[in-house]
Amino acid sequence: MKDANDKDKAWKVRKILNLFRQNIQQFGFFSTALSVDEMMVRFFGRTSLKQYLPCKPDRYGIKLWGLCAVNGYLFNLNVYCGKNDPSIGIHLLACALGSRVVLQMINPLLNGLSRKKLSDYHLYFDNFFTSPDLLIHLHKCGLRSTETVRKDRVKEKHEFAKNDxxxxxxxxxxxxxxxxxxxxxxxxxxxxxxxxxxxxxxxxNYMGGVDLHDFRCKKKLLNLLLQRNGLLNFFHE
Known part of the structure; x- marks a missing residue:
């Protein structure tokens, strides 16, 4: 096909994703508390994009990265196409996967605001994305962040006794x-x-924005399916 791209596994939906991204960012980042996390779109068909995440309600499907406000409003998203996905930018391929995702999600924020205005924002993410280099870079950019960290990524470890x-x-x-x-x-x-x-x-308080967005999308889809099958009124009675 004319628009086929062997290097981008999501090339069939890339134009739609870019258009959707423009629409959700047209009013700017009007929430100062933002979180980055992963989402799953349930899918059981054959595709190289399919992932397995045992910790998610939908364990099989297509993984998405998302940037959301605390109320679940989505500001940015992208499809996970593998560790060496070129769509995130060639200059980020040398970074760890978690760092690349965070930087890609907040790139419109970093490019659209001055350092002074950027200091009003606070970013939250979990230990999958955390790395010392990322924290140093965010600090230099003037963006505050709070995150958890895995034991194997820090030198100082605090152990707790069972009877604490x-x-x-x-x-x-x-x-x-x-x-x-x-x-x-x-x-x-x-x-x-x-x-x-x-x-x-x-x-x-502020980390659950992406999970809230994911939950509302699934709830909306369920309501549409019930309406289509004439079952919504039955459940409401």
């Missing part, structure tokens, strides 16, 4: 402020107030 009480935490350089939270205590058999690092609370 709930709410225990260990830090290297100190952490402030501390936010009070209520958790259930087995010893007291009631919810008690504990001191909790505020960075953890913010991460828990």
């Amino acid at each position: 009480p709930r709410g225990s935490y260990k830090v290297t350089c100190g952490i402030t402020p501390i936010t009070p939270v209520k958790r259930f205590s087995r010893a007291a058999q009631e919810r008690v107030e504990l001191g909790f690092p505020r960075a953890f609370s913010l991460y828990n």
